[in-house]
Amino acid sequence: xxxxxxxxIKPVPDPDYYDKITIHPVKKTITREGIPTIINPVDKxxxxxxxQVKEQFGGKVSVITMAPPNAEExxxxxxxxxxxxAYLLTDRAFAGAxxxxxxxxxxxxxxxAGPFDLIFTGTESADGATSQVPAQLAEWLDVTHLWxxxxxxxxxxxxxxxxxxxxxxxxxxxxxxxLLAVKRSINKPRYTSVMGVMxxxxxxxxxxxxxxxxxxxxxxxxxxxxxxxxAVFTPSMxxxxxxxxxETEEIVEQLIQVLRGAGLNLETLNVNEAGRE
Amino acid sequence: xxxxTAGGIWVVAEQVAGRINTVSYELLSKxxxxxKQLKSPEPVVxxxxxxxxxxxxxxxxxxxxxxxxxxxxxxxIYQNDTYALVLxxxxxxxxxxxxxxxxxxxxxDLAPVLGAxxxxxxxxxxxxxxxxxxxxxxxVVPAFGGKVLGDILCPNTRPQMAxxxxxxxxKPTTVSEPSFIITNYDPSCSxxxxxxxxxxxxxxxxxxxxxxxxxxxxxxxxxxxxxxxENWTLLEELASLLGGAVGCTRPVVDEQWVKSxxxxxxxxxxxxxxxxxxxxxLSGATHHVCGMKDSGLVISVNKDAAAxxxxxxxxxxxxxxxxxxxxxxxxxxxx
Numbered sequence: 001x002x003x004x005x006x007x008x009i010k011p012v013p014d015p016d017y018y019d020k021i022t023i024h025p026v027k028k029t030i031t032r033e034g035i036p037t038i039i040n041p042v043d044k045x046x047x048x049x050x051x052q053v054k055e056q057f058g059g060k061v062s063v064i065t066m067a068p069p070n071a072e073e074x075x076x077x078x079x080x081x082x083x084x085x086a087y088l089l090t091d092r093a094f095a096g097a098x099x100x101x102x103x104x105x106x107x108x109x110x111x112x113a114g115p116f117d118l119i120f121t122g123t124e125s126a127d128g129a130t131s132q133v134p135a136q137l138a139e140w141l142d143v144t145h146l147w148x149x150x151x152x153x154x155x156x157x158x159x160x161x162x163x164x165x166x167x168x169x170x171x172x173x174x175x176x177x178x179l180l181a182v183k184r185s186i187n188k189p190r191y192t193s194v195m196g197v198m199x200x201x202x203x204x205x206x207x208x209x210x211x212x213x214x215x216x217x218x219x220x221x222x223x224x225x226x227x228x229x230x231a232v233f234t235p236s237m238x239x240x241x242x243x244x245x246x247e248t249e250e251i252v253e254q255l256i257q258v259l260r261g262a263g264l265n266l267e268t269l270n271v272n273e274a275g276r277e
Numbered sequence: 278x279x280x281x282t283a284g285g286i287w288v289v290a291e292q293v294a295g296r297i298n299t300v301s302y303e304l305l306s307k308x309x310x311x312x313k314q315l316k317s318p319e320p321v322v323x324x325x326x327x328x329x330x331x332x333x334x335x336x337x338x339x340x341x342x343x344x345x346x347x348x349x350x351x352x353x354i355y356q357n358d359t360y361a362l363v364l365x366x367x368x369x370x371x372x373x374x375x376x377x378x379x380x381x382x383x384x385x386d387l388a389p390v391l392g393a394x395x396x397x398x399x400x401x402x403x404x405x406x407x408x409x410x411x412x413x414x415x416x417v418v419p420a421f422g423g424k425v426l427g428d429i430l431c432p433n434t435r436p437q438m439a440x441x442x443x444x445x446x447x448k449p450t451t452v453s454e455p456s457f458i459i460t461n462y463d464p465s466c467s468x469x470x471x472x473x474x475x476x477x478x479x480x481x482x483x484x485x486x487x488x489x490x491x492x493x494x495x496x497x498x499x500x501x502x503x504x505x506x507e508n509w510t511l512l513e514e515l516a517s518l519l520g521g522a523v524g525c526t527r528p529v530v531d532e533q534w535v536k537s538x539x540x541x542x543x544x545x546x547x548x549x550x551x552x553x554x555x556x557x558x559l560s561g562a563t564h565h566v567c568g569m570k571d572s573g574l575v576i577s578v579n580k581d582a583a584a585x586x587x588x589x590x591x592x593x594x595x596x597x598x599x600x601x602x603x604x605x606x607x608x609x610x611x612x
Contacts (some may be wrong), residue, residue: 018563099392130542131402135390136390165293170355173472173476226434228398235426243591243593273534
């Protein structure tokens with residue numbers, strides 16, 4: 001069984017710098033100047049999952065993204081990690097898309113590059129974190145899907161997979177073709193080797209603009225987005241704060257007073273603790 | 278189907294293993310508030326899918342005026358394809374104005390499927406919703422780990438949908454005089470369309486160890502700076518001495534010092550609002566702060582005086598976390 005596998009990725013501003021994000025005081029737009037763009041962290045877990053399936057069953061792994069032209073760099077990184085080929089969907093017409101329009105565009109790209117037996121994504125992106133693109137992509141492709149996948153097993157032309165829940169998981173059986181949105185805990189993405197970087201330079205990377213895809217313009221970008229963005233603001237979470245100073249024991253004593261003041265009955269706890277001994 | 282009402286504020290009540298998830302009550306309380314903000318009030322409706330669900334009357338006590346029960350063996354365990362088929366038909370037939378769901382594992386999966394099938398917008402993992410002067414739903418959605426909040430509207434399509442994070446709306450309140458009808462909806466027509474592409478096999482529940490974060494009045498939280506599994510046990514000891522729960526940040530989950538990522542606090546984890554938040558050796562990354570900002574008293578210990586967590590703390594202690602944990606435990610034990 002040889003499988004044609006796709007992995008959808010998203011370049012995002014590095015989450016380590018989110019405290020540097022500001023809102024332009026006049027234009028009221030989000031300013032992310034100087035923040036590096038990286039591959040959405042959990043998307044590497046998605047690629048790792050795909051590579052493991054390929055290693056077990058044979059086949060091909062393609063990575064795909066809808067992003068500005070400079071995302072080529074991010075795709076090369078995924079090729080260096082082990083993907084076989086890459087597709088970049090880039091066009092001004094795709095801009096301003098919400099999850100429905102984004103997933104539509106990605107679906108049309110996947111149809112052109114595919115068909116695929118298995119599609120992997122991460123559960124969510126670090127920036128918007130809506131986590132809605134995987135399910136909506138599966139809908140546009142008319143394939144079944146599972147979100148928040150913590151474990152899976154390929155069996156013939158089907159899958160057994162666990163969807164992570166708040167207090168446990170649900171076991172599912174899915175028919176291929178299928179889309180799996182994987183959690184970070186599912187695996188540890190492999191490191192990229194120097195050899196991988198060398199090979200990546202020669203691997204195929206195809207660019208698709210709107211003209212290359214079969215598209216209904218009404219479903220694209222801003223126009224194809226049922227949700228509209230209103231005002232943006234940065235909530236103030238600041239507290240004035242007071243520093244407790246002194247020797248460790250003095251600070252601990254102040255803390256005890258504060259905890260008592262907050263209504264904690266430390267004496268009772270103390271007695272109970274002593275009573276246990 | 279009985280009385281066909283115009284519009285409606287719908288809450289898709291979630292059940293797992295026949296028990297209703299508390300987020301459903303939080304959503305109903307919010308639905309009641311939205312009803313008052315609408316130009317002409319619309320009924321608050323709870324929809325519950327399952328095989329047999331306990332205590333559905335509770336939905337009425339938290340404000341549902343109509344409870345639509347959709348019970349069938351095929352709906353016992355959540356299956357996205359099947360649940361979406363039923364809800365799509367139900368929503369198309371009854372045409373609610375608003376549909377709210379919990380931003381739980383199930384809600385975050387089901388809502389976008391419905392959005393795609395109904396070709397309408399879904400505002401994801403909102404921290405609040407309100408009705409604006411034009412009578413539209415405005416959903417407040419965090420981005421960039423909560424550093425930015427944005428209003429999301431869905432003015433041109435119906436229903437306007439939103440998922441809301443469990444815990445962000447605060448404790449739900451029961452209505453003083455519950456008055457509700459129960460409507461049983463037969464899903465067999467919808468279920469006939471099921472292609473059987475996905476099949477739920479079983480729900481496996483994993484017992485939580487220690488006190489759940491949502492119920493704790495005191496939460497002791499540690500970050501990556503705790504340094505080791507051994508030091509982590511100090512946090513657990515302190516939490517137990519204070520009768521509280523243990524929480525953590527993302528790096529701690531990655532280091533596997535905690536058994537379950539259910540202990541993670543932040544935008545992709547839990548939103549908490551304890552009376553007392555005691556944080557040790559955590560930097561205060563935006564995505565963590567977004568999940569704890571509504572806490573009562575925030576006390577932080579960090580050896581880095583410039584740690585961002587201090588900017589959102591009521592009390593700052595600049596120092597080594599292990600030293601303070603050990604001293605505090607010793608003091609409480611009275612030794």
